[in-house]
Amino acid sequence: MIEVKTRHLEQMSIPPVKPVGYVVRKNFSRYGMGLAFLVPAFIFYAIFQWAPIIYNFFLAFQNYIPGLPAKWVGWANFRRVLGDSLLPIAIKNTLAFTGWALLIGFVVPIITAITITELRKGRSFFRLAVYMPNIIPAIALYVMWLYLFNPAVGLLNQILNFFHIPSSEWLLSPKTALVSLVMMSTWANFGSTAVLYMASLSSISEELYEAAEIDGAGVWKRIRHITLPALKPTILILLLMQLIFTIQVLQEPMVMTGGGPNNATMTVMYMVYNYAFVYAEFGKAGALGILLFIFLMVLSLVYVKANKLVEKEAR
Amino acid sequence: MVVSRKTSVVVLLVSLTVLLLVSLFPVKAANQITLKVVIGPDTEDNRAQNLVTLEKIKRFEAANPGIVCRPVPFTYTTRQDFFIKQASRTAPDVLDVWATECELLASRNWIIPLDDYIKTWDKADWVIPSAYAPFRYNGKIYGIPFAGYVKHVIYNKRMFRENGVPEPTLDWTWEDFLNAAVKCTDKEKGIAGFAPMTKGGEGGWALTDFIYQAGGECEVYENGKWKAVFDSPEAVTALQFLKDLKWKYDVLPANWSNGWTDVYNIFGSEKVAMVFDADWGRNVAINGQGMDPNDIGVAIMPKGPGPKGRHMGVQGGNFYVINALSTPEVQDAAWKWLTFELWDEEDIKALAASAADYRAQKQYRAQFEYIPLKPDSPYIKAREEVFAQNSDVLLSWGSEEFLMKLPETAHIEPPIEAQVLYAQFLAPVVQAVLSDKNADPAKLLKDANARFQKEYLDHVN
Numbered sequence: 001m002i003e004v005k006t007r008h009l010e011q012m013s014i015p016p017v018k019p020v021g022y023v024v025r026k027n028f029s030r031y032g033m034g035l036a037f038l039v040p041a042f043i044f045y046a047i048f049q050w051a052p053i054i055y056n057f058f059l060a061f062q063n064y065i066p067g068l069p070a071k072w073v074g075w076a077n078f079r080r081v082l083g084d085s086l087l088p089i090a091i092k093n094t095l096a097f098t099g100w101a102l103l104i105g106f107v108v109p110i111i112t113a114i115t116i117t118e119l120r121k122g123r124s125f126f127r128l129a130v131y132m133p134n135i136i137p138a139i140a141l142y143v144m145w146l147y148l149f150n151p152a153v154g155l156l157n158q159i160l161n162f163f164h165i166p167s168s169e170w171l172l173s174p175k176t177a178l179v180s181l182v183m184m185s186t187w188a189n190f191g192s193t194a195v196l197y198m199a200s201l202s203s204i205s206e207e208l209y210e211a212a213e214i215d216g217a218g219v220w221k222r223i224r225h226i227t228l229p230a231l232k233p234t235i236l237i238l239l240l241m242q243l244i245f246t247i248q249v250l251q252e253p254m255v256m257t258g259g260g261p262n263n264a265t266m267t268v269m270y271m272v273y274n275y276a277f278v279y280a281e282f283g284k285a286g287a288l289g290i291l292l293f294i295f296l297m298v299l300s301l302v303y304v305k306a307n308k309l310v311e312k313e314a315r
Numbered sequence: 316m317v318v319s320r321k322t323s324v325v326v327l328l329v330s331l332t333v334l335l336l337v338s339l340f341p342v343k344a345a346n347q348i349t350l351k352v353v354i355g356p357d358t359e360d361n362r363a364q365n366l367v368t369l370e371k372i373k374r375f376e377a378a379n380p381g382i383v384c385r386p387v388p389f390t391y392t393t394r395q396d397f398f399i400k401q402a403s404r405t406a407p408d409v410l411d412v413w414a415t416e417c418e419l420l421a422s423r424n425w426i427i428p429l430d431d432y433i434k435t436w437d438k439a440d441w442v443i444p445s446a447y448a449p450f451r452y453n454g455k456i457y458g459i460p461f462a463g464y465v466k467h468v469i470y471n472k473r474m475f476r477e478n479g480v481p482e483p484t485l486d487w488t489w490e491d492f493l494n495a496a497v498k499c500t501d502k503e504k505g506i507a508g509f510a511p512m513t514k515g516g517e518g519g520w521a522l523t524d525f526i527y528q529a530g531g532e533c534e535v536y537e538n539g540k541w542k543a544v545f546d547s548p549e550a551v552t553a554l555q556f557l558k559d560l561k562w563k564y565d566v567l568p569a570n571w572s573n574g575w576t577d578v579y580n581i582f583g584s585e586k587v588a589m590v591f592d593a594d595w596g597r598n599v600a601i602n603g604q605g606m607d608p609n610d611i612g613v614a615i616m617p618k619g620p621g622p623k624g625r626h627m628g629v630q631g632g633n634f635y636v637i638n639a640l641s642t643p644e645v646q647d648a649a650w651k652w653l654t655f656e657l658w659d660e661e662d663i664k665a666l667a668a669s670a671a672d673y674r675a676q677k678q679y680r681a682q683f684e685y686i687p688l689k690p691d692s693p694y695i696k697a698r699e700e701v702f703a704q705n706s707d708v709l710l711s712w713g714s715e716e717f718l719m720k721l722p723e724t725a726h727i728e729p730p731i732e733a734q735v736l737y738a739q740f741l742a743p744v745v746q747a748v749l750s751d752k753n754a755d756p757a758k759l760l761k762d763a764n765a766r767f768q769k770e771y772l773d774h775v776n
Contacts, residue, residue, distance in 0.1 A: 067401035068424065083770065085766045085770065150569075150570050152570055174746075258514045260515075260572070260743065261749070262746040274738070277394065278395075280398055
């Protein structure tokens, strides 16, 4: 009893101050290894992502000539960018590309994932098949699609003609060029998104489907009441990611059309690229980059906020 | 002696710091100048040329004690590589760049004026004075021309013969050009009469040829100000002609959206009878597509219609420039490198030696080169001899009359923001008239002209 009392008193007393070295060593042994694993990623992102983003804020207000001291020019770069007659066209094209990409590219992976998951046979084959376009190197992909789009000998027009449908000009017409790029981009990228949806679908308990089947639910009811609600978090996050990704479209118009015909596929990011790396107007590139960054940031915040509200309402 | 742990750590850290500093700032011999010179990227097709450059470096270093050359793999094929190298101060001290780059480089203080060097240069008198024109800026010369071109027509002789088209003469016109294109076109076989460049900046570059032929201009300097004038009636005639080639006469390829390489691939595969070429296009057709060089003919640009019509093609080429970010001592060394063996005996020897390589590889030295030197300069004569001795692989182009007439058809590129004008303002109007049958050339040019004036030239004025 006395012993217990003493121990109790010891516990009550003020603990001795531990030396700093001891605390550091203790924390290091507990967190050190984990932090060490984070260091390369932290350095990489700091140098190649965060620092350029921060630097871009300065660049937007400077007349920067590589190799020479930059001069502060106030809002001049923003004024010139906003006065560029190409900007409204590029914004319109970018929004149109995003709209088409979401209309086609957002729904297709969901339908594909659900269809493949519902298959009784050949599931593995179709999973592999839909992912195949993702492993084609970008340049090979673009060359292949340039042949497919060729108005004279391209496969797409051959197919149309087979069904007695008039040929299309595809990339050569301002009316069809942008949609053609969306088609190509969707074909090239939908596999990776579909795989994410399939992974999400595999986490849905089989019991739910079995119970629904026992209750007499058909395929459509199972999809509507089990699959889609279960996929909702994935759908929401992928929608945001696709939105951010497609608004920054650059590669497809740059390689396939050079922004033409008649600027029909000129996008905001392509303008940023041209300002910086073709015309050496880095300040203007910075200014337009900042405007795009702010737009995407606001869009993302509104979207996240809206989804939180939706979740609260659901509760 | 026992060394404490703390001391060991300090010694280790100091050693590492010293090592780092030494590697960052290598110790140089007193008065030694390091000169960054261009060498081709280390690829298979550059290997022979790079060996030639390395040999030249050895000779240069031997002739100029105190200067050490550091080869920098570089080509000015895209501007972005240069921008990045300037930012990191790793760009070569001597560069060769396109004729359109003067305003971009000089206005940004990236290159230095060479007038003082030229005054003391023994070969200064050899150069045709007009050849400096693309690199004159604010009254000073910023570049030395070393290979030039004047754009002209290259055509498939066999296709001309088979379709009963007479060979172009020195006074041929748009009408003759159109007749040739119409007769050679065979849409059933996928053969077009003419393939213009329409994609990217090349599209605008190609339109300027037609504008100059019709008697128009792109930019003029009036009353101390730059003025955009590519909305003139002559420019409208030029764009209308291009539009008619597509919609009225249907002599262009079904896939008319072609860049520089595409056009010469089509020509090399004999799917088009005529294209415009500057210098290297036929190399793609001959060495890339295996086209027989004997099937290729050259002609000056056709004359446009009306009283202002003229034979005219864009004059361009490559220029040597000296980097303004280098120190004055390095700039002096750069001038020595720039002029070292330029147009002298060693250059001729290297040309003669290259003939054997072409034979061994079953290829041709196919490019058209317009050396910007007076015809009586010693280099031109020696070069002609080497070409005559190796005419099986070192190809010469055109008759004497053609070569005499060609310089008269030269038109320099727009001095202000040429690449912007081509890519952002002229290429879209070309694409507009080729993609829309109802496009109005006058309206398109008027709009583009006003925008270019407001967004670019007004900022220069």
